[in-house]
Amino acid sequence: MKSTLKAIAAACALAPACFATLAHAADAALVRRGAYLAKVGDCTACHTVSNGKPFAGGFKMLTPMGAIYSTNITPDPDTGIGHYSEADFARAMREGVAKDGHNLYPAMPYPSYVKTTDSDIHALYTYFMNGVAPVRQPNRESDIKWPMNMRWPLKFWNMVFLDKGVYQDKSGKDVAWNRGAYLIQGLGHCGSCHTPRGIAFQEKALDESGSAYLSGGPVDNWFASNLTGDHNVGLGRWSEADITQFLKTGANQHASAFGGMTSVINNSSQAMTDADLGAMSRYLKSLPAAGGNGRAPYSYDPxxxxxxxxxxxxxxxxxxxxxxxxxxxxxxxxxxxxxxxxxxxxxxxxxxxxxxxxxxxxxxxxxxxxxxxxxxxxxxxxxxxxxxxxxxxxxxxxxxxxxxxxxxxxxxxxxxxxxxxxxxx
Missing domain, CATH: 1.10.760.10 (Cytochrome c-like domain)
Structure with missing residues (x-):
């Protein structure tokens, strides 16, 4: 084995292009990993409109104050994020602050993305800068009227509701559980839809330590399903295999996908590895019941x-x-x-x-x-x-x-x- 490694090293010493080839292969692998993580984060759902160019933005999102539109996150230097450094990109992902310093609306799920590791941020940045085609498409202003469209109050919102810090593995939990928690709470940002929001549009809980976490809530004229262990309205009757099947195909013996979950299946979860889907299922099945309808456990009676x-x-x-x-x-x-x-x-x-x-x-x-x-x-x-x-x-x-x-x-x-x-x- 050592002789083989020496031979490779000697060959590369004689041919500097070998190092360039190895570096290119490493970059390509990092771009592929970033592309996978962008799937996990379902970036397409918000940043690509129907029949539009990938990640060029313009997707309309409803808020209580009016409609906002997703931004261009292609590497175009004028209308996209082409001038973003990796530090700029990380700040936007984790703190909701753009390169020019303006605050992003929390429709961008940075309260979840804040948990993303440095290595995953690096892979995502590499992908968006090297694996996405630049598109020149100016961003569209929101429909929110003055003075409600002022962004500076979001600084105070972040001070109150943004919990900074990368996800830390929980002691006493196995590797799969922690991986599932990281994906659900972080890039998967499941709480953005499936956790009810408070009066300031904040998620009422950001992880399993809060009883409201993933207990379901209204979003865009749908009700995002309860993902806790409740027997009637949650996942209490679902097995881990049932959850994995749903995430992979959009349907199982209990239910079928609708609304925004259709986009998640189409653009995100079906492309995830079996190991990651299994980890997410493991984590979800560990959540206690919450947000139920107060009835006795359902039993079929035709x-x-x-x-x-x-x-x-x-x-x-x-x-x-x-x-x-x-x-x-x-x-x-x-x-x-x-x-x-x-x-x-x-x-x-x-x-x-x-x-x-x-x-x-x-x-x-x-x-x-x-x-x-x-x-x-x-x-x-x-x-x-x-x-x-x-x-x-x-x-x-x-x-x-x-x-x-x-x-x-x-x-x-x-x-x-x-x-x-x-x-x-």
């Missing part, structure tokens, strides 16, 4: 619903269900998982908030695209087919059916979300 479906004339919701829903989701409510989502016992059906159910009925779902192939049977939209009362009736029927026991939906709730999502009748 009998009352079966009676209603045999006499749909007596139930407005049953009439809509038998006409539009039953051929996919079944009379038993169990669907044909993972191709067609079950409704009986589905955590999103049992959830107190009906946001996601109304939205997915009005607007359907985007295609899950696995390895470039759209998955079959996406949820169609019914905004132009069913009126507000019909949607309220069928969702109330589903939420009561098969022992789901969730609250009814009103036509006013449907009408509001139809207006908010511009779902035309």
């Amino acid at each position: 009998k009352p619903t079966k009676v209603s479906l045999t006499r749909p004339a007596n139930d407005a919701g049953a009439r809509v269900y038998t006409t539009y829903c039953m051929h996919c989701h079944g009379a038993d409510g169990r669907g044909f998982a993972p191709l067609l989502a079950p409704l009986a016992g589905n955590p999103n059906v049992l959830q107190s908030s009906s946001l996601s159910l109304i939205n997915v009925t009005l607007n359907g779902t985007e295609d899950i695209v696995l390895d470039g192939i759209p998955a079959p049977f996406p949820m169609p939209n019914y905004a132009s087919v069913l009126d507000d009362q019909q949607i309220a009736d069928v969702l109330s029927f589903i939420r009561a059916g098969w022992n789901n026991g969730a609250p009814a939906v009103t036509a006013d709730e449907v009408a509001k979300l139809r207006k908010d999502t511009h779902a035309a009748r």
